[in-house]
Ligand SMILES: Nc1ncnc2c1ncn2[C@@H]1O[C@H](COP(=O)(O)OP(=O)(O)O)[C@@H](O)[C@H]1O
């Protein structure tokens with residue numbers, strides 16, 4: 001199964017990615033987490049790993065791919081000439097711990113280095129050529145917003161999970177992502193994150209397709225503190241355990 005995690009900035013995409021990855025790994029699945037956020041540096045810490053080298057560099061580098069892209073997205077050549085499995089990801093271009101592999105198409109490093117489109121091209125193509133066994137799961141932690149849909153990065157995903165924090169912006173974005181998800185034939189499920197007794201009902205009432213709420217992850221002092229210190233998250237979060245069961249019941253690929 002290939003899962004995309006999306007939502008607005010700070011909603012908890014990386015937190016949900018790390019917690020869900022750890023839950024699948026605890027069950028014995030092989031999990032590949034892809035850090036597609038070209039700007040932020042939290043996910044590898046939440047997984048207790050170092051950031052690996054960039055797959056975009058392995059595939060020829062950002063400037064070469066942007067040159068190819070200048071001919072128009074429809075003329076972009078395939079960078080991968082065959083199907084890949086998790087075993088084909090080259091040494092150094094993934095980090096690994098406790099059954100979870102982490103890779104990234106790259107991060108923005110310097111001023112004037114050009115846009116992040118090359119990263120999206122690499123990820124679009126990688127997701128297309130990646131063959132998984134039944135025991136393997138991919139979780140893509142996206143950059144904030146919906147540009148990745150425009151770039152086609154989600155086309156090879158099976159499932160879109162949107163993380164919603166208690167804010168009007170998130171609730172508005174949910175209806176847009178629901179619409180975009182249906183337009184590309186992907187089920188969209190929602191995680192209501194950072195909810196409290198005061199906010200849960202308000203957030204729920206803003207979601208049209210409530211049956212697709214797969215998780216209510218409460219505001220947690222432990223998660224907040226781990227985010228502040230930059231420490232690894234632990235598996236066994238009750239809400240995420242239930243979320244995994246929900247996904248197993250509602251979706252099987
Ligand atoms: N359920 C939660 N309870 C408390 N803090 C949370 C929760 N979920 C996320 N956070 C905190 O919110 C901040 C943003 O989370 P993060 O996962 O990095 O968001 P995103 O990847 O969407 O930008 C982090 O400091 C994180 O620790």
Ligand SMILES: [Mg+2]
Nearest residue numbers: 013014037040
């Ligand atoms: Mg993030």
